[in-house]
Amino acid sequence: MKRSLENIENQFEMFQILNEKGEIVNEDAMPELSDDDLKEIMRRMVYTRILDQRSIALNRQGRLGFYAPTAGQEASQLGSHYALEKEDFILPGYRDVPQLIWHGLPLYQAFLFSRGHFHGNQMPEGVNAVSPQIIIGAQITQAAGVGIGMKKRGKDAIAITYTGDGGASQGDFYEGINFAGAFNAQAVFVVQNNRYAISVPVEKQSAAQTIAQKAVAAGIEGIQVDGMDVLAVYAATKDARERAINGEGPTLIETLTYRYGPHTMAGDDPTRYRTEETDNEWEAKDPIVRFRTFLETKGLWSEEEENEVIEQAKEDVKAAIKKADEQPKQKVTELMDIMYEELPASLKEQREEYEAKESK
Amino acid sequence: MAQMTMIQAITDAMRTELKNDENVLVFGEDVGQNGGVFRATEGLQKEFGEDRVFDTPLAESGIGGMSIGLALQGFRPVPEIQFFGFVFETMDAISGQMARYRYRSGGTRTMPITVRSPFGGGVHTPELHADSLEGLMAQQPGLKVVIPSNPYDAKGLLIQSIRDNDPVIFLEHMKLYRSFREEVPEEEYAIELGKAEVKREGKDVTLVAYGAMVHTALKAADELEENGVSAEVIDLRTVAPVDYETILESVKKTNRAVVLQEAQKQAGIAAAVVSEIQEKAILHLEAPVLRVAAPDTVYPFSQAETVWLPNHNDVVEKVNKVMNF
Numbered sequence: 001m002k003r004s005l006e007n008i009e010n011q012f013e014m015f016q017i018l019n020e021k022g023e024i025v026n027e028d029a030m031p032e033l034s035d036d037d038l039k040e041i042m043r044r045m046v047y048t049r050i051l052d053q054r055s056i057a058l059n060r061q062g063r064l065g066f067y068a069p070t071a072g073q074e075a076s077q078l079g080s081h082y083a084l085e086k087e088d089f090i091l092p093g094y095r096d097v098p099q100l101i102w103h104g105l106p107l108y109q110a111f112l113f114s115r116g117h118f119h120g121n122q123m124p125e126g127v128n129a130v131s132p133q134i135i136i137g138a139q140i141t142q143a144a145g146v147g148i149g150m151k152k153r154g155k156d157a158i159a160i161t162y163t164g165d166g167g168a169s170q171g172d173f174y175e176g177i178n179f180a181g182a183f184n185a186q187a188v189f190v191v192q193n194n195r196y197a198i199s200v201p202v203e204k205q206s207a208a209q210t211i212a213q214k215a216v217a218a219g220i221e222g223i224q225v226d227g228m229d230v231l232a233v234y235a236a237t238k239d240a241r242e243r244a245i246n247g248e249g250p251t252l253i254e255t256l257t258y259r260y261g262p263h264t265m266a267g268d269d270p271t272r273y274r275t276e277e278t279d280n281e282w283e284a285k286d287p288i289v290r291f292r293t294f295l296e297t298k299g300l301w302s303e304e305e306e307n308e309v310i311e312q313a314k315e316d317v318k319a320a321i322k323k324a325d326e327q328p329k330q331k332v333t334e335l336m337d338i339m340y341e342e343l344p345a346s347l348k349e350q351r352e353e354y355e356a357k358e359s360k
Numbered sequence: 361m362a363q364m365t366m367i368q369a370i371t372d373a374m375r376t377e378l379k380n381d382e383n384v385l386v387f388g389e390d391v392g393q394n395g396g397v398f399r400a401t402e403g404l405q406k407e408f409g410e411d412r413v414f415d416t417p418l419a420e421s422g423i424g425g426m427s428i429g430l431a432l433q434g435f436r437p438v439p440e441i442q443f444f445g446f447v448f449e450t451m452d453a454i455s456g457q458m459a460r461y462r463y464r465s466g467g468t469r470t471m472p473i474t475v476r477s478p479f480g481g482g483v484h485t486p487e488l489h490a491d492s493l494e495g496l497m498a499q500q501p502g503l504k505v506v507i508p509s510n511p512y513d514a515k516g517l518l519i520q521s522i523r524d525n526d527p528v529i530f531l532e533h534m535k536l537y538r539s540f541r542e543e544v545p546e547e548e549y550a551i552e553l554g555k556a557e558v559k560r561e562g563k564d565v566t567l568v569a570y571g572a573m574v575h576t577a578l579k580a581a582d583e584l585e586e587n588g589v590s591a592e593v594i595d596l597r598t599v600a601p602v603d604y605e606t607i608l609e610s611v612k613k614t615n616r617a618v619v620l621q622e623a624q625k626q627a628g629i630a631a632a633v634v635s636e637i638q639e640k641a642i643l644h645l646e647a648p649v650l651r652v653a654a655p656d657t658v659y660p661f662s663q664a665e666t667v668w669l670p671n672h673n674d675v676v677e678k679v680n681k682v683m684n685f
Contacts (some may be wrong), residue, residue, distance in 0.1 A: 089432070122466035130432065131464060135456055141422050142457070145429015152411060153433060172452075175422035182417050338467035339501055341525045344554060344601035 005209070012210040014256060015236060016226040020285050022293025031235040035300055041082055041230055042295055043309050045074040045288050048098045050313035051107075052261075055114070059265040063321065064114045068095040069261030072228075075287030076192045076255040078102065079233030080160070083241055087157035089146050090129035091139040095192075095259075096162045103129055107320035108327075117330055118338075128157075137163055137170030140189060144180040147187030147250065158244045159187045160237075166197025168211045168254075177218040180250040187250040188240045192227060198263045199273035215252035227255025228285040258282035331358050364544040367537040369511035370400050370476075373518035374438060376548045378408045381436060384522060386413045388423060388440030397442060398478055398537055420446050424453025427473045428461065436472045438522055444479035444531060445488030447496075458527045459502030473528070474521045480533035480572055481622060481669050484662040490534070491659045492571075492623035497529045498600035498632075504528045504553055505600040509536065509574035511544050513597055516551030524553060533572045556603035558610065562592035565679050566610040568633055569620040570596040573652075573670065577620055580675035589683060599629045604636050611637055615646040616682045622670060625653035647685035650678045 017026045024030060033041075052071045058064040070077065073095070081099040084090075090103055097110050104127040113120030113131060121131035133139040143161035150157050167173055168191050180187045191211050195202050208214060215222025221243070225236045233255055240251035260283065262268035270279075295301035332354045336347055343351065364372065377384045386401055386408075392415035395402035405413040416423050420441055427437040441447055447454065458471040481490040497505045506521055506528055508514035514532070521528040559574060560581055567577040574595045581591035592610050596602060611617050617637055619630040630651045637649050652670045660668040 118463075118466040121464055122468045130461075130469070135452055138425065138452055138457055141425020141453065142429040142432070144422070145426035146432050147429070148426060149430045149433025149435055152430075152435070159429065172421055172425060175417075175419040176425060178417055178419070179422045179426055335463065338463050340462070340504075341470070345603075345605065346601055 008209050008213055012212045012222065012224045014224050014226050015232050016229050017231040017235060018229045018290055018294055020290055022290040022297065024294070029232070029235055031231060031238060033234070038295060039300055041078065041234070042291055042301060044078045044082070044102060045230065045291065046306055046309045047313045048074050048078060049288060050310050051098070051317060054314065054317040056261065056265065058321065064111060065116050066094075067114050067265045068263065069259060069265070070095060070098055072258045072260040072282065072286070073192055073194060074098075075230035075233050075291075076190070076227040076257045079230035080190050080237040080253070080255070083234050083237035084160060085157065086126070087128060087155065088241070089150070089157065089159045091143045091146065091159060091161040092129065092132045093136070093139065093162050093164065093167065094132040094134055095164070096132060099162070100129055100132070103127055105129070107316055108323035111320055111324040112327060115324065117327060118335065119327055119330070137167045137172035137176070139163070140167070140170070140176030141172050141179060143187050143189065144176045144183070144185050147180055147185030147244070148183045150186045151184065155186070156245050157186065158241050159185070160190065161187070162190045162192060164197060165191065165193040165195065165202040165205055165211060166200065167191065168214060169205050174214075174218070177215065177220060177250070177252055181218040181220040184247060185250050186244040188237060188244060189250065189252045190237070191252065191254045192257050193254050194257045194259045196259075196263075196273060198268065201273070210254060212252060212254040218252075220250045220252060222252040222254070224254045224256065227257030228287045228290070230287055230291055258285070333358060361543045362546055363541040364511045365538045365541050366508065366511045366514045366532070367398055367400055369515040369544045370518055370532060371402055371404070372544065373515045373522070374401065374404060375407065376519055377438075377522040378404065378412060380548070383434060383436045384412070384438060385430060385435050386438045386440075387416050389416060389418050389442045391415060391440050396440060398534070400440065400476070400532075420449035421453050424450035424458065427475070428453065428458050428471065431458070431471045431473055432469065436522060438474045438476060441475060441477040443485070443489040444477040444493055445491045447477065447493060454497075454503070454527070454529070455500040459500045462526065463502060470525045471527045472525045474518070474524075474530050475527070476518075476530045476532065478532050478534045478537070480535055481659065481665050482535045482572070484665070487659070490665070492621070494529075494531055494599050495623055495628040498629060502527065503600060504598065505531065506553060506598050507531045507533070507571040508597065509571055509595050511542050513551060515544055516549050517553065517597060519548060520550040520553055523550065528553070531571070535572050551597070554598045554601045554603055556594050556596045556598075556606040558592060558606065559595045560591070560593040562590040562614065564590045564614055565592070565616040565618060565682060566607070566614045567591050567593045567618055567620060567675065567679070568596065568607055569593065570599055570629070571622065573620040573622050576670065576672050576675060580672040580679065583672065583676055584679055589679060591679065596629075602629070602633060602636070604640070607633060607637065608640050611641050612644045615644055617649045618652060618675060618678045618682060619649065620652045620670065620675060622654060624656045625651060626656045628653065647682040650682055652678050
C-alpha cells in the first residue's frame with residue numbers, strides 16, 4: 001500500500017535561486033533578466049522598504065489610518081509582480097498595496113485607501129486591479145472568475161491573487177483553486193506564507209506539510225518558493241503566468257517569507273507570539289540584503305545608487321501625503337450616490353436629509 | 361402569445377437575454393446538461409453552447425466569487441443557487457462582495473449579476489430548501505431583490521434584472537413554478553424594477569403582498585368580497601427597493617392595510633412596509649396596520665408546514681380585525 005504523504009516534503013522542496021549569502025545556487029533556473037531589470041527590481045524593493053518605514057511613522061503620527069506593514073515580504077510581493085504585464089489583473093489582500101502601487105496606483109491614493117477615503121479605491125483607467133480585500137480569501141474565488149473570464153475573452157493575460165498562510169485555511173481558498181482548475185482558468189494564486197496569521201503560527205493552521213501541496217487536490221500545479229529570494233519568486237511567477245496563458249492551467253505558489261513588523265498598526269504586538277530568535281533567524285534571510293550582495297558582486301549596485309532610491313522614496317512620500325491632504329473630504333451624500341446606478345426613492349429621501357445635515 | 365408556466369417564462373427570459381447580449385452567461389449546479397433541477401435552463405446549453413451555459417463545481421461560495429470575477433471581465437453573469445437556503449454558503453460573496461463593489465470601488469466598478477434561486481414553502485422539501493430569506497437580502501444595501509408572482513411578470517422582471525447594472529437577487533417561489541399558466545408574449549419586454557402593481561382594486565382595505573402570498577391575498581379578497589368588504593391587492597414585485605408610493609396612494613384611499621409575508625414575522629419586509637405606512641400616512645389610518653406572517657421559528661419540518669404557513673383564512677381574520685377596529 002503506497003502512502004500518499006510519503007516524501008511529500010521532497011515533492012514540494014523549496015525552489016531557490018539566490019541563497020542567503022547572495023550566491024546563485026541554481027544557475028539553470030536563472031531567469032532571463034537584463035542588468036536594467038535586475039537594478040529595477042532592487043530599486044523597487046528598496047523603495048518599498050522605505051515606503052513601509054515611512055508609512056509606519058506616519059501611522060504613529062496619526063497621519064495614516066489602516067496599515068499592514070510589508071517589510072520582509074518585498075521579494076514575494078515585488079518579485080511576483082515584476083513577472084506581470086499591465087494587462088494582468090491583481091486581486092490583492094490588504095498587505096498587498098505595494099503590488100498595486102507598482103501596477104499603477106498613485107501613492108497618494110494608496111494613502112487615501114489607508115485613511116479610509118474612497119478615492120483610494122478608485123483604480124485609475126488602465127490599472128487592472130481591485131482594491132485590497134479585507135475578508136480573508138474572498139478574493140480567491142473572484143480571481144478564479146477573472147481568470148475564467150480572460151480565457152473566455154481569449155486574452156493574453158492572467159488574474160493573480162495574493163493571500164497569506166491563514167488565507168489558505170479558508171473555504172474560499174479551496175473553492176477558488178478548485179474552480180480555477182475545473183475551468184482551466186488563467187490564474188495564479190500566491191500564498192505569502194509569512195508564518196503567522198496575526199498570532200496563530202502556520203503549524204496550527206493545518207496538518208499539511210506545505211501549503212503548495214494543497215494544489216494537488218485541486219489538480220493544479222503547486223510550487224513552494226523561497227519567498228526571500230526575489231529571483232526565485234520572479235521565475236516561478238513568470239513560469240506560472242506563461243503556462244496559464246498557454247492553457248496549461250493555473251498555479252498555486254507558496255512563498256516562504258516573514259513580516260518583520262506587526263500584523264497591522266492597530267495594536268498588534270508580535271512579541272506576544274514570536275521570539276526574538278525567530279525574528280533574527282528570518283532577518284538573516286533578508287531579501288534586500290542578499291540581492292544587494294548579488295548585484296554588488298556583479299558590479300551593478302552601489303551605495304550611491306541605493307541612497308538615491310531612498311531619497312526618491314522619501315520625497316515621493318512627502319509629496320503624496322501633501323496631495324492626500326489636499327483631497328476634499330468625502331461626504332455621506334457622495335457615498336449614497338455610488339450605492340446604485342440610480343438612487344432608489346427611499347435613498348433619495350435619506351440623501352435630502354443628509355444634504356441638509358452636511359450643509360450645516 | 362403563448363400559454364406559459366412561470367418556469368417556462370423564466371427560461372424564456374434567459375433565452376431572450378442570451379440572444380440579446382453575448383456577455384450574458386448562465387451557470388450553476390446542474391444548470392448545463394441537466395437543464396437545472398427544476399428545468400429552468402432546459403435547452404439553453406444546447407442552444408447557446410457550453411461556453412455560455414454551463415455546469416459549475418458544487419460550491420456556492422465559488423459560484424458567487426466566480427460571478428464577481430466574470431463581472432470584472434465585463435460579463436453579465438446569471439448564476440443559479442440551486443435552492444435559496446444554500447445562500448448562507450455564499451453570503452460573503454453576495455453581501456460582503458458583489459453588493460459592495462460599486463461602492464467599494466468609488467463607483468468605478470459594476471456588478472451586473474442576477475442571482476436566480478428557487479425558494480418558498482408548501483412543497484415538502486427537506487430542511488433549508490424552502491426558507492423565505494428575502495429580508496436578509498433586502499437589508500443589504502447595494503442589492504435589489506425581485507420576487508415575481510406570475511409568469512408574465514417573471515419574464516419581464518428577469519429580463520430587466522439581467523439588464524440592470526447592479527446585482528439583483530431574483531427569487532422564484534417553487535409553488536408558483538408550475539401551479540398555473542397564463543398568456544406570456546413571445547416577444548421581449550421588460551418590467552421596471554422597484555414598481556409594484558395593483559392586482560385588484562378595492563376601497564375598504566389594502567392588502568400588500570409579494571410572491572406566493574399575492575395569490576393568498578387574492579383568494580382572501582374574493583372571500584371578503586362575498587362579505588361586502590372590498591380589498592385592494594398590491595403585488596410588490598420588488599422587495600428591495602419597495603415601491604412605497606403605490607402602497608401609500610392605496611392606503612390613503614382605503615385607510616386600512618394588512619401586510620402579508622410568508623417569512624417569519626420578526627424584522628422582514630412586512631415590518632418595513634408597516635413602518636413606512638405609519639411614518640407617512642398615520643392620519644389616514646382608521647386602524648392599526650396588521651401583519652400576516654409565519655411564526656418566529658426555524659422553517660418547520662415538512663409535516664408541519666401547511667399549518668405554519670400563512671393562509672387566506674389568516675388574512676380574512678386580520679382584515680376583519682382592522683375593519684372592526
